Structure formats: C-alpha cells, structure tokens
Amino acid sequence: MSSQFDITETLDVKGASCPMPVVKTKSAIDELAEGEVLEVVATDSGSMSDIEGWADSTGGVELLDQVEDGDVFKHYVRKTE
Amino acid sequence: MSTDTPDASTDETPSRAELAARVEELEEELADVSAEVGDDNKKMSIISTKGTLDMAYPPLILASTAAAFGYEVTVFHTFWGLDILHEERSKDLKLSSVGNPNMPVPNVVGALPGMDRMTTKMMEKKIEDNETASIEELIETSLDMGVEFQACQMTIELMDYDEDNFYDGVTTGVGAATAIQDMAEADIQLLV
Known part of the structure; x- marks a missing residue:
C-alpha cells in the first residue's frame, strides 16, 4: 500500500483528538525537507476529513493517501516545497 | 481655429506625455492592488470574551488549527x-451548571451550592477520558505555532x-484599536 512512496517520518497521534492531529501534522511537516513523506497515525476519526481539508488548503503539501486500518487512521503527506 | 482656447485640443486629446504619465500611475496602482490581493499571508482575528471551561476551547482550537493552515492569527x-x-x-476554569438547557440537571437544581463544581469535575473527567487537549496545552501549542495572544489592557x-499573571509570550498593552486593526486586515473575524 505504501509501496509507491518511502516514508521519511512517522507521527504518532494516537489518542489525541481535534485539533492536535492537524496541528502536530503541520509542525512535523515543517521539519521535513522537500519531497519527504510523513506518515500520520491517528485514532481520531475526524482526522480523515480534517487532514484532507488541511492538505487541500495548505500550500506546499500533497496528500498521497489515507487508509482506515481498524481503529487506526493513517495519512500520508508529502512536502512539495 | 480660435486663439482664445489654446488648450482645447489638449483637453480632448491628452498629449503622449500625459498618457504615458497616466499609464505609469495606473501601473503603480495595479501593482499595489496585486500585491494586496496576492498577499498569501492569510489572517484570522478572534475576539475571546468568555472564561468558562466550555467557551475557552473554541478560540484556542480554531486559533491553533488556523495557524496550521498557515494563517497569521491574533486572539x-x-x-x-x-x-x-x-x-x-486557566487551569481552574469552571463550567456553569445553569443557563444551559443541555445540562443533565434542571436549572433549579443547578443553582444549588456546589453544583458548578460538580459539573466542572464531570466535564474535566470527560476531557481527560477523551484525551482532549488541556487549555494549557492548547495555549502552549498555539504559541509555538506563532499565534499572537493579546490581553486587553x-x-x-x-x-x-x-x-x-499571563503566560509567557502573551502580548499586553493593547486595546480595542489594535483589535479593530487586526480585524480590518483579517480574512476571518470571530467573536467568541
């Protein structure tokens, strides 16, 4: 599933609820270099819509994939600039 | 052609120099406007007026999230x-047990001594159980993300x-004029 891209960093926000998954994703992306991919692992079901919305309206990031895996929601975000 | 109206022709047909000057003027104006429109520093201004536990959350959640979206935020x-x-x-904000019809107790019961303390404890427990961020955590996170918190002088x-008495990094010595200025420049303005 993640074979199309290499994961550079994984951010574990399991247990955290709104707004932390988005806020911490943003901070983690800031630490990456262009082209690198962040995996965000969350249990907040709202993170599916929130991270999609955030990636959509934020410049310099691209949402590669979102996967629901049992109780866990995984998000893959590439830094594009 | 009459000699007492020597400017008649220039009135109707501006000279090349005048046109050039006008074009230059308009180009400058256009550059200013484009700079303003193209300003990718999106801004949000929130006015926070309530100090109950439930009303402390919305401004902080919206401020930190907007900062994650790249907004310059002032609260x-x-x-x-x-x-x-x-x-x-901020570590001891209370929840009122009266005035909210969604509370599990009727107002007459909610008005009894100690009820605010009880509903606050219930809410604090829910916040803890759900691993919702604390007020302190949201403030520290927002400050880290560049949110400007202003305390009305x-x-x-x-x-x-x-x-x-305030958290490190809070701006003091500001008044309504600062708030108005921030609101005027903001893309989103909220009163909470």
Whole structure:
C-alpha cells in the first residue's frame, strides 16, 4: 500500500483528538525537507476529513493517501516545497 | 481655429506625455492592488470574551488549527476571556451548571451550592477520558505555532490582574484599536 512512496517520518497521534492531529501534522511537516513523506497515525476519526481539508488548503503539501486500518487512521503527506 | 482656447485640443486629446504619465500611475496602482490581493499571508482575528471551561476551547482550537493552515492569527482576550491567558486561572476554569438547557440537571437544581463544581469535575473527567487537549496545552501549542495572544489592557486593570499573571509570550498593552486593526486586515473575524 505504501509501496509507491518511502516514508521519511512517522507521527504518532494516537489518542489525541481535534485539533492536535492537524496541528502536530503541520509542525512535523515543517521539519521535513522537500519531497519527504510523513506518515500520520491517528485514532481520531475526524482526522480523515480534517487532514484532507488541511492538505487541500495548505500550500506546499500533497496528500498521497489515507487508509482506515481498524481503529487506526493513517495519512500520508508529502512536502512539495 | 480660435486663439482664445489654446488648450482645447489638449483637453480632448491628452498629449503622449500625459498618457504615458497616466499609464505609469495606473501601473503603480495595479501593482499595489496585486500585491494586496496576492498577499498569501492569510489572517484570522478572534475576539475571546468568555472564561468558562466550555467557551475557552473554541478560540484556542480554531486559533491553533488556523495557524496550521498557515494563517497569521491574533486572539484578543477581553473581560472573562482574559482568564484563558491567566496562567493560574486557566487551569481552574469552571463550567456553569445553569443557563444551559443541555445540562443533565434542571436549572433549579443547578443553582444549588456546589453544583458548578460538580459539573466542572464531570466535564474535566470527560476531557481527560477523551484525551482532549488541556487549555494549557492548547495555549502552549498555539504559541509555538506563532499565534499572537493579546490581553486587553483595559480589562487587565479592571479585573485587577498583573501582566506577570499571563503566560509567557502573551502580548499586553493593547486595546480595542489594535483589535479593530487586526480585524480590518483579517480574512476571518470571530467573536467568541
């Protein structure tokens, strides 16, 4: 599933609820270099819509994939600039 | 051609120099407008006026999230909203058990002594169980993300607070004019 891209960093926000998954994703992306991919692992079901919305309206990031895996929601975000 | 109206022709047909000057003027104006429109520093201004536990969350959640979206955020705290920035009081915000029909107790019961303390404890437990961020955590996170928290100077004095009571990084010495200026420049303005 993640074979199309290499994961550079994984951010574990399991247990955290709104707004932390988005806020911490943003901070983690800031630490990456262009082209690198962040995996965000969350249990907040709202993170599916929130991270999609955030990636959509934020410049310099691209949402590669979102996967629901049992109780866990995984998000893959590439830094594009 | 009449000699007493020597400017008649220039009135109707501006000279090449005048046109050039006008074009230059318009180009400058256009550049200013484009710079303003193309300004990718999106801004949000929130006015926070309430200091109950439930009303402290919305401004902080929206401020930190907007910062994650790349907004420049200012939150102007006034009246009871100041308690959110007050290092001690922010850890002890209360939930009112009256005035909210969604509370599990009727208003007449909610008005009994000790009820606010009880509903606050219930809410605090829910917050903890759900791993919802604490007020302190949201403030620290927002500050890290560059949110500017402003404490209204007039209400600091009215409430008899001291500038040292607030979290490090909180801006003091600001008034309504600062808030208006921020709101005027903002893409999103909210009163909470």
